[in-house]
Structure formats: C-alpha cells, structure tokens
Amino acid sequence: MRMWRLVVEEIPQNLRSLAWTAALSALASTTLMWLVDEASQQAAKGSVSERLVLLFALSITLFAVSDNYVLVTASQDAENIIHRLRTRLFDAVRASDLVSVERLGRTRLYSALTQDTQTLARSLPFLVIGVQQAIVLVFLGVYLAWLSVAAFVMAFGFAIVAVAVRYARMKALGQAMRDAVAAEMAVFDGLSDMLDGFKEVRMSTTRAEGLVADVGAASAEARRIKSRTKAQWGWEFALLQAMFYTLIGLMVFLVPLVAKDYADVVVPATMTALFVVGPVGTLAHVTPMVTETEMALANMDDITSQLRRAVELRAGESALPLSAPRHIALQDAVFSYADSKGRPLFSVGPLTLSFQAGEITFVTGGNGSGKSTMLRLLTGLAPLSGGQMLADGVPVAPGQMQAYRDHFSAIFADHHLSRRLYGVGAIDPLRVEALLERLEMTGKVHVADGAFSTIDLSTGQRKRLALLVAELEDKPILVFDEWAADQDPHFRHVFYEELLPAFKARGKIVICVTHDDRWFGMADRIYHMNEGQVMEQRSSVTAAMELQS
Ligand SMILES: Nc1ncnc2c1ncn2[C@@H]1O[C@H](COP(=O)(O)OP(=O)(O)OP(=O)(O)O)[C@@H](O)[C@H]1O
Numbered sequence: 001m002r003m004w005r006l007v008v009e010e011i012p013q014n015l016r017s018l019a020w021t022a023a024l025s026a027l028a029s030t031t032l033m034w035l036v037d038e039a040s041q042q043a044a045k046g047s048v049s050e051r052l053v054l055l056f057a058l059s060i061t062l063f064a065v066s067d068n069y070v071l072v073t074a075s076q077d078a079e080n081i082i083h084r085l086r087t088r089l090f091d092a093v094r095a096s097d098l099v100s101v102e103r104l105g106r107t108r109l110y111s112a113l114t115q116d117t118q119t120l121a122r123s124l125p126f127l128v129i130g131v132q133q134a135i136v137l138v139f140l141g142v143y144l145a146w147l148s149v150a151a152f153v154m155a156f157g158f159a160i161v162a163v164a165v166r167y168a169r170m171k172a173l174g175q176a177m178r179d180a181v182a183a184e185m186a187v188f189d190g191l192s193d194m195l196d197g198f199k200e201v202r203m204s205t206t207r208a209e210g211l212v213a214d215v216g217a218a219s220a221e222a223r224r225i226k227s228r229t230k231a232q233w234g235w236e237f238a239l240l241q242a243m244f245y246t247l248i249g250l251m252v253f254l255v256p257l258v259a260k261d262y263a264d265v266v267v268p269a270t271m272t273a274l275f276v277v278g279p280v281g282t283l284a285h286v287t288p289m290v291t292e293t294e295m296a297l298a299n300m301d302d303i304t305s306q307l308r309r310a311v312e313l314r315a316g317e318s319a320l321p322l323s324a325p326r327h328i329a330l331q332d333a334v335f336s337y338a339d340s341k342g343r344p345l346f347s348v349g350p351l352t353l354s355f356q357a358g359e360i361t362f363v364t365g366g367n368g369s370g371k372s373t374m375l376r377l378l379t380g381l382a383p384l385s386g387g388q389m390l391a392d393g394v395p396v397a398p399g400q401m402q403a404y405r406d407h408f409s410a411i412f413a414d415h416h417l418s419r420r421l422y423g424v425g426a427i428d429p430l431r432v433e434a435l436l437e438r439l440e441m442t443g444k445v446h447v448a449d450g451a452f453s454t455i456d457l458s459t460g461q462r463k464r465l466a467l468l469v470a471e472l473e474d475k476p477i478l479v480f481d482e483w484a485a486d487q488d489p490h491f492r493h494v495f496y497e498e499l500l501p502a503f504k505a506r507g508k509i510v511i512c513v514t515h516d517d518r519w520f521g522m523a524d525r526i527y528h529m530n531e532g533q534v535m536e537q538r539s540s541v542t543a544a545m546e547l548q549s
Pocket residue numbers: 102337338345346365366367368369370371372373374413
C-alpha cells in the first residue's frame with residue numbers, strides 16, 4: 001500500500017509516539033464506556049461512587065489530551081509529507097528535460113500540486129483517526145467477548161460486514177472516480193485556456209461560447225459522475241444507520257435468548273454495541289479515503305517517475321565541470337518529437353552547425369522549419385537522439401551537460417521574465433542604472449532588493465529586461481530567439497548595430513534567430529533552416545571576403 005509505505009518512509013520518528021497515543025486515546029474511550037456501564041449498574045442499586053466520577057473525569061481528560069495530540073501530530077505530519085512530495089516534484093521537474101515536462105503538460109502538474117496534495121492533507125489525519133478507532137474497536141471487542149461470546153460475534157460480524165461492504169462499493173466506484181478526475185482535468189484545461197487566452201476569448205463571442213460550452217460540459221460530466229457516486233453514498237449511509245439499529249435490536253432481542261444474566265450481560269452488551277457504532281461509522285467514513293489517497297499518491301508517483309526516467313537517462317549531469325568554451329558545435333545532431341505512444345512527429349537533422357567566440361551567427365528559416373528545436377538541442381534542453389555536441393572540439397560528456405548549459409544566457413521566443421533577478425549574484429546598482437539607460441528603460445522600472453520594481457510592461461520592454469539579466473549574468477554564450485521581433489524600429493537598430501557588435505567585441509558567442517534580412521550584413525555566419533535541415537548560407541570566410549570587397 002503506497003500510503004503505508006509513504007508514512008513509514010517519511011515520518012518514522014513520529015510513528016511510534018502516534019501509535020502509543022492513539023492506543024492511549026482508545027484505552028480512554030473504552031474506559032469511559034466501561035465507566036458508563038458500571039455507573040448505570042451502581043445507579044440501579046442506589047448510588048454511584050465518587051471514585052467512578054473521578055475516574056470518569058480523568059478518562060475524559062486523558063481522551064481529550066491524547067486525541068488532540070494524535071490529531072495535531074497527524075495534521076502536521078501530513079503537511080510535512082506534502083511539503084516533501086512537492087519539493088520532490090519540483091526537483092524532478094527541475095532536473096527533467098523540456099520534452100518530458102511538455103509531454104506531461106501544465107494541467108497534470110498543477111492538479112498534482114493542488115488537488116492531489118489537498119486530498120492527502122484532508123485524508124491523512126482521518127486515516128490516523130481510523131487507526132485509532134480500529135484500536136478502540138479491538139478493546140471493545142475484547143470487553144464484549146468477555147461479556148458474551150454470542151454478543152461479540154453478532155456485533156463484530158456485523159461491523160466487519162458493514163466496513164467490507166463499504167470498501168467493496170468504493171473499489172467498484174474506482175473507475176467512476178477516475179472518470180471524475182479526468183473530467184476535473186478537462187475543467188482545469190478549459191480554465192487555463194480561458195486565463196492564458198483571455199484576450200482572444202474576450203474578443204470573440206463565438207470563441208468564448210465554444211470554450212465556455214466545453215468547460216461547462218466537462219464540469220457537468222464531473223457533476224454527473226460525482227452526484228451518482230454521492231447518491232450511492234446516501235443509500236449506503238442510510239443502510240449503515242439501519243444496520244446499527246438492527247445491531248442494537250439483536251442485542252436486546254437475541255442476546256437474552258443465549259445469555260443467562262440479563263442485568264450483567266444484556267445491558268452492558270447493548271451499551272458496548274452503542275459504543276461500537278461510533279468507531280464503525282468512522283471506519284466506514286474513512287475507508288473510501290484510502291482509495292482516494294491511493295489514487296492521489298499513484299498520480300503523484302506516476303508523474304515523478306515519468307520525470308525521473310528522463311532524469312535517470314541523464315544521470316550525473318551536474319557532476320563534471322566544463323570551462324567556458326570558445327567554440328561550440330552540433331555534429332550530425334538528430335532529434336524527433338514523439339507523441340504519447342512514442343511515434344515520431346517532426347524530426348530535425350542530421351544537423352551540423354558551429355559557433356565561434358567573437359562571432360555573430362544568424363539562424364534564419366520559415367515558420368516551423370526547426371530553428372527553435374535546433375536551439376533546444378544546442379542549449380542542451382532537449383536530448384539528442386543521434387550525433388553529438390562539441391565544446392572546443394571535444395564531445396560534451398553526459399556529466400558536463402549542466403555545466404555546459406550554465407554557460408548560456410538564452411532569451412527564447414516565449415521567454416518568461418521573473419520579477420526577482422535569480423542567480424545573478426550581488427547586484428551593482430550603478431551598473432544596473434547604466435544598463436537601464438542603455439536599454440532605454442530608465443524611469444519605467446528600477447531594481448530594488450534583487451527584484452524589478454515591475455514587470456507589468458510591454459512584451460518588447462520585458463525582453464529588454466531579459467537582456468539586462470543576460471548582461472548581469474555575463475555568460476560566454478548568448479542566444480536570442482527572434483528577440484528583435486518585439487522591438488520598435490529604433491531599438492531594432494540599436495540591437496543589431498550596437499548591442500550585438502558590443503557582445504561580439506567582448507568575445508561572446510552570439511547566436512541570433514532572426515527574420516530581419518536588413519541586418520543580415522551584421523552576421524559573421526548565417527545558417528538557413530528548412531524542414532528540419534540546415535545549410536550554411538554564409539561562413540566566416542565569405543563574410544570576411546564580403547567585407548574586403
Ligand atoms: N513540443 C513539441 N511537440 C511536438 N512537436 C513540436 C513541438 N514543438 C515544435 N514541434 C514541431 O516542430 C516543428 C518545428 O518547430 P520549431 O518551433 O522548431 O520551428 P521554428 O522554425 O522555430 O518556427 P517559428 O519560426 O514559427 O518559431 C513544428 O512543425 C512543430 O510542429
């Protein structure tokens with residue numbers, strides 16, 4: 001059972017104290033039941049002793065204190081477990097490759113981090129209570145068996161049937177619950193579409209209607225499945241209550257037929273049966289949570305292991321150092337996107353390209369020709385399925401991949417700008433000021449406490465801030481994927497004629513995906529891509545000859 005394994009692995013230090021306190025709390029509730037029984041018998045004979053009252057008060061205190069400890073510890077442990085699972089998931093995402101993360105999709109990752117962790121937070125404390133109530137049942141069972149074996153067989157035969165029926169029903173509902181989760185995911189997908197594409201949705205009534213209809217249908221499906229399962233729960237709940245009354249009936253009508261002493265056996269047995277009802281009800285309530293928790297854990301395990309598989313393929317990536325290269329290249333590099341069944345979709349290669357320090361290389365090509373895919377390979381974000389990656393003429397070893405990636409500052413077409421300037425070390429305010437001025441962003445944004453004052457800016461302005469971060473990072477290789485496409489003509493000019501040559505003069509390897517043919521003359525080398533293949537249109541030799549002529 002995943003749940004048990006998780007608890008044993010994650011919170012071994014509290015397991016023993018939890019078990020002891022749960023047993024103590026169970027002992028206190030059983031003592032309470034026995035005291036009620038004793039007190040009623042004493043009351044029937046005249047008066048109740050003060051000792052019983054004192055014991056009663058002590059048992060209640062013990063019960064309250066131990067129950068509180070169990071609940072608080074279990075809830076805190078649940079949060080600890082969730083924190084560790086989340087951190088593990090973050091680490092797995094971080095260490096995985098881009099293709100695996102894209103294949104999983106945002107919706108699945110979000111739902112694991114929200115819905116599944118919520119299920120765990122809700123159910124883990126209840127499951128501990130379930131264990132505690134099971135201990136109460138054991139104590140009650142011993143007491144009942146001591147009173148009357150017949151009463152014990154009736155009560156516990158009944159309890160086992162009640163919990164088993166509930167568990168079997170929940171197992172049968174497993175598929176329905178999985179369908180409900182799938183429908184919930186479709187709702188999440190629709191919500192992402194609506195929020196990410198809010199402008200597009202707002203701009204078209206028919207698009208908005210289509211989207212809302214789809215989300216509505218998914219939500220209605222989730223409602224239909226959940227209502228159906230809840231209707232069944234309703235019936236089961238009513239049946240369970242009816243069974244409890246039947247149990248009391250058995251105690252008062254059947255037990256007297258087999259027990260000799262009515263006052264000493266039937267009354268306490270009926271009382272005990274009444275106390276059995278609570279724990280059995282709790283167990284019946286908690287049992288479905290086992291299925292829910294197992295499903296949530298299975299989903300989180302599946303996601304983590306999918307990501308880990310990608311990590312294992314590239315095990316030990318961050319182990320070896322790699323000094324800043326002056327020359328990088330792809331040699332006969334091959335890569336294919338694959339669908340969920342592993343069938344190849346778009347392929348690139350074999351690609352052979354090289355990039356030199358102190359040179360500007362442009363990569364051109366039509367939409368969908370494979371430029372961004374080539375950049376993913378060159379930057380080590382997607383794994384090569386053939387060929388190799390060279391740094392200073394030497395193949396980059398698997399153990400050097402992270403060190404290799406760390407030499408890049410890349411601004412991809414879909415660049416994400418964080419407000420905080422992560423990983424740039426100590427920030428020199430004067431240098432930041434100068435950079436903001438150079439990027440013509442003075443007065444619009446400033447940097448304070450390691451963060452931009454705002455990133456609510458235009459797309460072009462955000463890309464300028466990304467360039468500022470790249471400047472601060474001062475890495476030897478710079479990659480710009482259609483960076484200038486979002487800039488105005490004036491700043492395009494600044495980019496191609498001032499910023500790129502400045503990077504080149506500082507000995508950087510500059511790689512630029514661009515459609516701006518007006519500035520093709522600025523490149524030392526131009527590669528053109530077409531349907532996943534590459535050809536060199538201008539080498540550094542031809543560029544030098546062009547300059548001379
Ligand atoms: N994550 C992905 N999964 C499957 N196929 C993909 C994925 N990303 C891109 N592709 C496919 O790879 C092909 C090349 O895409 P790529 O983004 O590399 O082209 P590009 O030259 O950069 O295009 P553009 O100029 O439009 O940005 C496309 O036909 C696209 O269908």
